[in-house]
Amino acid sequence: MIDGETMPGFSGIYPRRLGREGRLCLPPAFRAVLASAVGDGRDVGTVLAYGGEEPFLQFFSRAAMDEIRRKICDLPRGSHTRWILSRRFRAQTLLATLDARGRVTLPAWVRKRRGFLAGSDVVVVGKGNSFQLWPAAAYGGGNGDRGDAPMHETGAGVRAGG
Numbered sequence: 001m002i003d004g005e006t007m008p009g010f011s012g013i014y015p016r017r018l019g020r021e022g023r024l025c026l027p028p029a030f031r032a033v034l035a036s037a038v039g040d041g042r043d044v045g046t047v048l049a050y051g052g053e054e055p056f057l058q059f060f061s062r063a064a065m066d067e068i069r070r071k072i073c074d075l076p077r078g079s080h081t082r083w084i085l086s087r088r089f090r091a092q093t094l095l096a097t098l099d100a101r102g103r104v105t106l107p108a109w110v111r112k113r114r115g116f117l118a119g120s121d122v123v124v125v126g127k128g129n130s131f132q133l134w135p136a137a138a139y140g141g142g143n144g145d146r147g148d149a150p151m152h153e154t155g156a157g158v159r160a161g162g
Contacts, residue, residue: 018116
């Protein structure tokens with residue numbers, strides 16, 4: 001907190017464990033951010049971007065992903081940047097709905113593809129408009145050294161990281 005104000009969006013570092021079925025219990029503050037972004041009767045959920053080679057998975061509120069997708073649509077048709085970002089933030093995403101206990105389930109194929117084992121320790125890292133899910137061993141002991149770089153940045157202003 002700075003002078004009694006809270007930072008908007010996702011913030012903080014939270015150690016967690018993936019359940020046997022690949023369920024992840026989100027921190028209460030993250031559930032509140034996601035719930036506040038849903039005012040149109042849709043189920044509370046998050047958009048999971050599973051593409052890329054980073055050691056983490058990236059999650060966005062629906063509103064944040066809508067903004068990223070609008071910026072992608074503003075890029076010139078046929079441009080290499082638009083193609084790369086469309087693949088990453090359209091084709092390689094899925095909606096993860098929260099259950100009644102505030103958990104999202106990582107599909108088995110995503111866990112396998114990205115090396116997240118059910119029952120393993122993970123770290124959830126708030127990044128403002130998104131949050132990352134890291135295997136605990138890859139996060140580097142929680143010091144944040146490896147997790148502070150933006151996931152992707154272009155000259156067009158589309159940024160998926162913090």
